[in-house]
Amino acid sequence: MNKILFSAVSKKFVMALAGLFLLLFLPVHLGINLMLLKSDPEPFNTAAHFMATFPLVKVVEILLILAILVHVTYGITLQILNWCSRPVGYAVRNKSDTSAFSRFMIWTGGSVLIFLVIHFFNFYFIKLGIVEGDPENFYAVAQQLFVIPSYAILYWICFLILGFHLYHALQSAFQTLGLSNEFWKPVIRVISLIYAIVIPLGFAIIPFVILLFK
Amino acid sequence: MKFKLKIWKQRDAHSRGSFVTYDLDGVAPEMSFIEMLTYLNETLIGKGDEPVTFEHDCHEGICGSCGMYINGYPHGPVKGLTTCLLSMRYFKDGETIVIEPWRAKPFPVIKDLMVDRTSFDKIQQAGGFISISVGAAPEANAIPVRKHSSDLAFDASVCIGCGACVAACKNASAMLFVSAKISQYALLPQGRPEGKDRVRAMIAEMDKQGFGSCSNTGACEAQCPKQIKLFNIARLNREYFKAY
């Protein structure tokens, strides 16, 4: 039993599950964010309030924080072990035919993590009371942030990078969980592509509309 | 044909190696890469210099001993070929060819381009076999096997254990090798009874040998001279979780 807990295959299994859980949450988050497009702050603030207070959501929230922690720590641990597996590198760069998205997961993941920390300071920590602000009016907070062009640009870059991460992430998770074969592999690839375009695009549209029309 | 060869030279496992450049003229385009290196060694011996150490045996792509990293590609730039089947006509006349040994912690360099692949043997010894003696080939219809399964098992069984997957992988992971060895048994009824023990033991040994973990990048599949497919790794993961 010991062996299964510590094997690299199991660590990846846990990492994939945590990642998939985060992928399930993204559309929910996007759904709420899209309410920012309305000129009435009420629906967004009500949704944010609901997310902050409803007991069941609290449980999900704890699971989400756990999922982030697990996904990040396992990702970093495995990456360090992987680097250790090749102490002496090649003089000529590896030219094997692979997708660039898959080669830079640690870097795209790291960038998303940095964004997440900024995001936590802007919103989540206000809710927790660590950072000052009005947790009942996130609508105003978001609107204020998005009209700063440099913030909007940072936001777009982050979601572009998130898209890169997600495209490989989804395919990789299925493979790691053993849910891929010669028939499903191309299907999963298409689903990953759609997911990796639609979700980040949905988020990216919001500051675009706010900057242009408000 | 004429080539400038930059070859990794290293006296033994403990010494520091470096590249040595050789100019080689008179290479025929139909020579294999291994023949070209043998020709280089003959000229070196003729001059009283030390030859380059590299491994080769069958010269027909079935023994897996001839692996080397050529210009950034394990087994060279042509897909589906081992170094011994790679002919010099695939290179440009006058080209500089950089040749390095496989690089991975579990594959320490023995000398020059030759690496120690005992770690693969260890994984295989941990469970890559059927432990009862099965005697002569049984009557073909005695055990029914689906055609599709038998094809997939055959495709997995062509793995020659050369280590190109490890050499190509950015994580030096051996998952493609192990998945091929697991799949060839997992897909056939003869391999099922010991299936759980096999996958547990082989994965444990793989970790113990210090191979990296798979990040599903697919460099292994791209470089495998036997074109073992990535979905074997998904099967390996499946078999592993089912075993607990």
Ligand code: FES
């Ligand atoms: S020498 Fe046997 S595979 Fe190349």
